Amino acid sequence: MSANAFRPETILAADFGTASTRVSLFDVVEGTFRYIASGEAPSTVTPPYSDASEGLRHALQELEAVTGRAMLDESARLITPVNDDGRGCDVFVATSSAGAPVRTALVGLLPDVSLKSARRLAESSYLTVVETISLVDRRRMEQQLDALVKARPDVVILAGGTDGGASQAVLNLAEVVGLACLRLPTDPRVRVLFAGNSAVKDKVAEVLGHLALFAPSPNVRPELGRELLDGPRAELAQLLNDLRATQIGGLRELAHYAGGQILPTAQAEGQLIRFLNQTAGSANGLLSVNVGSASTSIAAAFNGELYLTVAAELGVGVNAHGTLADAPAEQFTRWLPSALSEAEVQAFGLERSLHPHTVPVDADDLQREYALARQALRGALRRARAHWPRSAPGARADLLPYFDLIIGGGAALSHAPHAGAAALILLDALQPTGVADLLLDRAHLLAALGAAAYANPMAAVQVLESGALMRLGLAVSAVGPARDGDTVCTAKLVDADGRETTAAVKAGALEVLPLPSGQSGRLTLKPRAGVDVGFGPGRAQTFDVANGGAVGIVIDARGRPLNLPKDPAARAERLQQWHFKLTGV
Amino acid sequence: MAYIPSTSHVTLLATLRRERTLPVPGEVIVRAGQRVEASDVVAHAEVSTAHRLLDFARALGLAAEKADACLVKQEGEPVKKGEVIAQKSGLLGRRSVTSPVDGRLVMAHAGKALLAATTTVELRAGLPGTVVNVLPGRSILIETTGALLDGLWGNGREDFSVLRLLGEVPEAPLDPAQLELSLRGAILAAGCLDSPAPLRALAEVGVRGLILGSAPAELVPELAAQTYPVLITDRFGVQGFSQPVFNLLAGNAGRELWLDASPPNRFAGTRPEAIIPLPVGHELPPPPLEGEPLKEGKRVRVLRGPQAGRVGTILGLSERPVSLPNGLRAPVAAVAVDEGRGSRQTVTVPFANLELLE
Numbered sequence: 001m002s003a004n005a006f007r008p009e010t011i012l013a014a015d016f017g018t019a020s021t022r023v024s025l026f027d028v029v030e031g032t033f034r035y036i037a038s039g040e041a042p043s044t045v046t047p048p049y050s051d052a053s054e055g056l057r058h059a060l061q062e063l064e065a066v067t068g069r070a071m072l073d074e075s076a077r078l079i080t081p082v083n084d085d086g087r088g089c090d091v092f093v094a095t096s097s098a099g100a101p102v103r104t105a106l107v108g109l110l111p112d113v114s115l116k117s118a119r120r121l122a123e124s125s126y127l128t129v130v131e132t133i134s135l136v137d138r139r140r141m142e143q144q145l146d147a148l149v150k151a152r153p154d155v156v157i158l159a160g161g162t163d164g165g166a167s168q169a170v171l172n173l174a175e176v177v178g179l180a181c182l183r184l185p186t187d188p189r190v191r192v193l194f195a196g197n198s199a200v201k202d203k204v205a206e207v208l209g210h211l212a213l214f215a216p217s218p219n220v221r222p223e224l225g226r227e228l229l230d231g232p233r234a235e236l237a238q239l240l241n242d243l244r245a246t247q248i249g250g251l252r253e254l255a256h257y258a259g260g261q262i263l264p265t266a267q268a269e270g271q272l273i274r275f276l277n278q279t280a281g282s283a284n285g286l287l288s289v290n291v292g293s294a295s296t297s298i299a300a301a302f303n304g305e306l307y308l309t310v311a312a313e314l315g316v317g318v319n320a321h322g323t324l325a326d327a328p329a330e331q332f333t334r335w336l337p338s339a340l341s342e343a344e345v346q347a348f349g350l351e352r353s354l355h356p357h358t359v360p361v362d363a364d365d366l367q368r369e370y371a372l373a374r375q376a377l378r379g380a381l382r383r384a385r386a387h388w389p390r391s392a393p394g395a396r397a398d399l400l401p402y403f404d405l406i407i408g409g410g411a412a413l414s415h416a417p418h419a420g421a422a423a424l425i426l427l428d429a430l431q432p433t434g435v436a437d438l439l440l441d442r443a444h445l446l447a448a449l450g451a452a453a454y455a456n457p458m459a460a461v462q463v464l465e466s467g468a469l470m471r472l473g474l475a476v477s478a479v480g481p482a483r484d485g486d487t488v489c490t491a492k493l494v495d496a497d498g499r500e501t502t503a504a505v506k507a508g509a510l511e512v513l514p515l516p517s518g519q520s521g522r523l524t525l526k527p528r529a530g531v532d533v534g535f536g537p538g539r540a541q542t543f544d545v546a547n548g549g550a551v552g553i554v555i556d557a558r559g560r561p562l563n564l565p566k567d568p569a570a571r572a573e574r575l576q577q578w579h580f581k582l583t584g585v
Numbered sequence: 586m587a588y589i590p591s592t593s594h595v596t597l598l599a600t601l602r603r604e605r606t607l608p609v610p611g612e613v614i615v616r617a618g619q620r621v622e623a624s625d626v627v628a629h630a631e632v633s634t635a636h637r638l639l640d641f642a643r644a645l646g647l648a649a650e651k652a653d654a655c656l657v658k659q660e661g662e663p664v665k666k667g668e669v670i671a672q673k674s675g676l677l678g679r680r681s682v683t684s685p686v687d688g689r690l691v692m693a694h695a696g697k698a699l700l701a702a703t704t705t706v707e708l709r710a711g712l713p714g715t716v717v718n719v720l721p722g723r724s725i726l727i728e729t730t731g732a733l734l735d736g737l738w739g740n741g742r743e744d745f746s747v748l749r750l751l752g753e754v755p756e757a758p759l760d761p762a763q764l765e766l767s768l769r770g771a772i773l774a775a776g777c778l779d780s781p782a783p784l785r786a787l788a789e790v791g792v793r794g795l796i797l798g799s800a801p802a803e804l805v806p807e808l809a810a811q812t813y814p815v816l817i818t819d820r821f822g823v824q825g826f827s828q829p830v831f832n833l834l835a836g837n838a839g840r841e842l843w844l845d846a847s848p849p850n851r852f853a854g855t856r857p858e859a860i861i862p863l864p865v866g867h868e869l870p871p872p873p874l875e876g877e878p879l880k881e882g883k884r885v886r887v888l889r890g891p892q893a894g895r896v897g898t899i900l901g902l903s904e905r906p907v908s909l910p911n912g913l914r915a916p917v918a919a920v921a922v923d924e925g926r927g928s929r930q931t932v933t934v935p936f937a938n939l940e941l942l943e
Contacts, residue, residue: 042589047854048875100852142638149633179699182691183633185609247852318851346802347821351889354737354849357591358938359915361890366911417912585912 010082011459012071012089013448014056014254015265016096017043018318019293019356020411021055023063023071024448025089026463033459035468038443039063042357045098045248052098053250078257093451094258096251097126097265097292099244101312105131105153107173109160114196117220117227118159120387121195124229124308125236125264126295127155133176135160135169141176148180153190154243156180156212157236158204161197163222170196174204181211188246189213191239195220195232215239233308237264259455266290266297268450269409270308272460275453276405277301279461283393284402288446289380289430291373291410293317293356296380302392302401309384314376316369316412317356323372324349326379334564335371335428337572338364366417370425373412377429395433395479395532399560402434402534407469409441419550420582423472427510427554431562433479434534438472438549445469471517473549477556480531482507488531488557493545495521505557508574510581513555515548523553551582587878588902588916592941593886594858595829596733597836599873601860602717603845606724607708608632617719621710623745623843627725628708633688633701641671641682642696649696656698658690670698711743712843713862732861733873734818734833736796738805739846739857742814744772746793748861750838751775755798756825761786768792772814772844774834776825781807788812794844796834796859798826799894814846816857819886820894827886827896828923829942837861874943884942885920885934892932896942897922900931909935 011026011033021043025036039062044055053076060071070087073079079088104127108115115134122129131151133144148156156177161170177192184190192212194204201216208214215238218231241261245252255262269288277286278301285302294315300307313322324332329345340348348368352358360366381400394401408426416422422440426432445468449460478488486507493501493513503511515521524542527533535541545553558578565571579585607613611630621627642652658670664684671693672681684690686702693699714729749771751763759775764786772794773787781804787795794814802821809815818830826834842861849856877883879902887895897920906914915935924930 046851050854142636145636145638149636179636182699183636183701343801343803346805350738350802350805350821351893355591355888355938355940356851358889359909359913359935360911361909361913361935361938363911365890366913415913417914 010089011091011093011452011455013452014059014092014094015444015447016045016052016055016094016098016262017265017292018045018098019043021052021059022444023056023059024443024445025063025067025069026448026452026459032466033456033462034466035443035445035463037063037066039066043098051249052096052254056250056254080257091452091455092257093448093455094254094262095265095268095447095451096244096262097295099126099247101128102126102155102240102243103128103130103151103153104155104157105129105133105148105151107133107156107158107160107177108196109135109166109169109173111136113224114159114161114221117229118157118195120227121220121229121232121236122157123310123383123387124233124270125240125266125310126312128312133173135173144176145179145183148176149183152184154188155239156190156192158192158194159196159220161200161219162224163198163219165197167197167200167203170200171203171207174207178207178211181208188243191215191243193217193232193236193239195235198222213242233267237261237267240264263451265447266299266308266310268447269297270299270306270450272446272450272453273299274301274304274306275457275460276464278304280404282404284404284434285392286405287403287430288407288409288441289377289426290441290446291316291376291412293411294319296376296410298380298384300384300388300403302389305389307384307387307389309380309387311376311380311383314379316352316372316376316410318353320352320356320372321349323376323379327375331378332371332375334571335374335575336364336367337575339568340368369412370416370421373410373425374429377425381430395534395560399433399479400431403432403436405437405439406430406432406475407439407441407446409444409446413440414442414444418583418585419470419472420584421579423475423551423554424578424582426472427475427477427556428562431477431560432475433477433560434532436475436477438475438551438554440470440472442470443468467517471547471549473515473551474523474545474553475556476525476533476553477560478505478527478531478533479560480527480537482528482531482557482559484508487528489525489527489533489555491526491553491555492524493521493553495519503555505555507557507559509557510578511555511557512551512581513553515545515552517547517549519548521545521548554582587880588936589876589878590885590936590939590941592875592877592943594733594735594873595833595942596873597833598730598863598865598870599733600728600730600869600871601733601873602726602728603712603860604724604726605708605711607722608706610722613719613721613723613725615716615719615725617716619716620714621716621727622713623710623841625710626707627710627716630706630708631689631703632706633703635686635702636691637685637700637702639670639682639685639698639700640696641693641698644682645671645673645680647673647696652696653693656693660690660692663689664700670700711745711845712860729860729862730865730870731863732833732837734830734859736816736818736846736857736859737820737849738817739848740809740811740815741846741848742812743843743845743847744793744814745841745843746770746772748772748774748834748838748840748842750834754825755828755831758823758825759783759797764790766790772796772842774838776831777823778804779823784811794842794846796844798830799824814844816844816846816859822894824894827894829884829896877941877943879918879936879939879941885918885939886942887920887922887934887938888940889938890934892922892934895922897929897932902936
């Protein structure tokens with residue numbers, strides 16, 4: 001790039017969620033990209049508005065109220081690049097998780113090969129799988145056709161055959177899909193993503209090109225033992241972009257401003273997580289979770305590989321009922337300090353889904369909201385872990401692998417009145433092991449930065465380094481045999497001023513060593529024999545903690561997996577103790 | 586910036602337009618300007634129920650590329666079960682292939698035929714009114730005047746019949762003893778359902794619809810399974826109707842009502858509703874208000890928290906977010922909620938937990 005090449009300095013990012021539309025402004029301050037401010041407004045992607053730009057306009061008004069910088073001209077058009085008055089932005093990037101569930105059919109050759117990869121591809125975006133067809137399907141061809149027609153998919157992902165491998169079987173499946181397209185509604189026409197044997201791409205296009213909106217993609221399984229999701233994911237994002245543009249007004253024009261594409265929110269977050277993992281150079285992974293109104297996404301990166309999972313049916317608002325239906329009611333109520341009958345749980349889930357914008361007004365209601373967030377995270381994590389590599393380092397195969405960094409996001413976490421409450425939700429739901437930095441994406445910046453990284457990768461790095469995400473602290477989670485009352489680990493923290501804090505953490509307890517944000521310290525951990533705090537069973541370690549957090553250093557000795565007392569009174573007492581430890585209330 | 590909450594209509598009189606759409610393209614048989622009654626068939630379409638693939642080349646003993654010439658039916662042509670769709674003549678006589686279904690020959694190519702078994706669906710007007718627009722082959726728009734009641738939940742069915750209100754007060758539970766045979770064919774309204782017991786009696790009586798102020802969430806699966814439309818207007822639980830809803834139903838008892846208990850779909854912008862057609866003079870009333878901002882004097886329903894389900898009037902709005910008892914911060918409204926018998930209590934409710942009643 002030449003020295004005179006355009007380097008955008010002001011980046012405006014917008015994220016269109018099912019419940020909220022958010023905008024974030026980044027600009028260069030003293031030579032470094034910084035997060036400036038955000039604006040938020042209820043989304044207008046659904047009727048009676050059905051136009052994303054209305055919610056964007058409201059969010060920009062809020063941003064303008066904070067910054068004094070207008071982003072729209074008198075005709076409500078985005079000002080770009082920045083004009084002489086300092087109004088507008090140089091680059092506009094956009095992400096979206098909004099819209100009705102995308103009904104998706106998966107068609108592939110073998111369930112454990114191409115279909116598995118197609119499913120992973122589908123589960124990395126906001127798709128709901130409604131039908132699956134493979135070679136081992138025992139139904140007759142006409143029954144498969146009936147099933148596809150009945151499922152009324154918006155999207156079909158057709159996979160199968162390694163590059164240069166099976167071709168006739170793929171064409172046979174394409175024929176079934178073609179017949180289904182012939183019988184499916186033509187307004188809108190079904191979209192078919194072909195992510196199979198690239199050698200037959202043209203022949204498949206011949207079969208489907210005039211019956212469906214055909215989108216060829218790189219093969220998800222170019223070789224039997226090799227899965228490639230990046231290329232297909234990019235094609236799928238474009239396909240979804242086109243689909244959403246037909247469903248939600250204003251998106252097409254906004255995509256034009258955003259360089260032609262509005263990225264799926266989870267994908268933008270995932271890109272950033274992978275980038276951070278690649279630059280970190282650690283053997284341990286990096287994890288980001290986002291609990292939204294309609295969906296919950298999990299982005300994990302190990303050795304520079306991204307494992308992205310979107311649980312499109314698990315959320316704390318629109319899909320609250322889906323979250324509660326995902327597990328027995330007691331999985332939800334166990335997190336509540338006071339009893340709730342099964343009927344009350346059902347009513348809560350239904351009303352929460354029907355009124356997703358509402359907010360809890362008392363402490364009990366807030367705990368229900370948090371329990372819902374835990375439940376959505378647990379369900380999404382269960383789905384995500386099925387795809388993670390077994391080689392990821394960790395204390396035990398059945399537990400969460402080691403993550404150096406865990407970032408929490410989504411309204412339920414970011415709106416928590418106390419940082420400790422957000423930290424507790426992450427610890428309870430994810431149950432990390434070893435030592436992990438906990439960060440909170442309070443201003444919903446991850447997706448914005450992931451999208452901005454396409455325009456300017458340094459912007460994302462510099463903004464993160466400037467402390468735009470809220471540091472909750474360091475979580476040290478002990479794994480190993482211990483009975484209630486046993487001291488699981490002793491911890492000593494010496495801060496930069498030489499002040500010493502110690503704790504003897506007993507089994508079943510959470511302890512906090514205060515270390516505010518911006519302060520460093522030296523931490524010594526001495527676990528009991530057989531207990532692993534991230535360095536091997538019984539192994540002590542002393543290391544520097546570069547930065548504290550709003551909560552501090554949390555030593556979690558509650559055990560993994562976390563078992564709550566069965567007795568309701570004892571459980572309520574424990575929950576209250578843990579909440580008090582982390583929040584002081 | 587003004588806050589625009591969702592709107593729930595409890596509207597005594599408005600001009601209403603409702604689209605009626607075929608599930609698949611078909612034929613609209615009414616024209617713009619035509620007056621229709623609720624039971625009038627306004628459009629129909631052929632819906633495929635199953636598909637059959639026939640290898641007629643093999644059945645005729647022909648190579649695939651030669652078989653298509655033996656078709657005696659054209660693509661798109663209707664076929665009857667047993668009707669010949671392809672045949673060939675030879676020295677040993679005729680060989681033919683017949684349709685295994687009543688339906689349509691969808692396509693035939695290279696010796697194979699795709700047949701669809703079909704059935705005809707009829708689209709009824711649903712509610713009486715005037716057809717004001719026709720989208721040929723797909724839908725019509727009907728205009729009527731009357732009362733509109735938005736619901737919270739519906740079981741996906743619809744019907745049109747006479748409204749009968751059971752119970753003297755909004756919270757009165759549905760009592761099986763009230764279910765006389767004279768209610769056969771009516772759409773019943775009752776404050777709440779406190780047990781599943783009345784459901785069997787309702788089926789025995791043969792009602793054509795049920796409107797409930799509230800019903801416990803655990804009864805939702807049973808209500809969803811009823812063969813008549815079921816609409817819940819206010820909340821899940823046993824609180825009954827809110828006063829405005831009860832008043833609207835009580836004021837229209839004995840009139841005909843269209844109950845459209847479609848499940849709420851935020852992405853389609855639809856929710857279950859009841860419409861009571863009412864005659865007006867020459868001047869049409871305005872359409873129902875939608876997208877109004879929250880402001881003093883507006884009637885609202887509380888959606889969440891200890892006051893959930895209560896109805897009141899906005900007294901004032903905070904300019905900035907304030908701390909709630911649980912530590913969350915949100916802009917709030919002071920609402921005078923109705924306590925009954927004219928008394929009121931002032932409560933503080935986040936904007937997000939209010940919906941406008943229009």
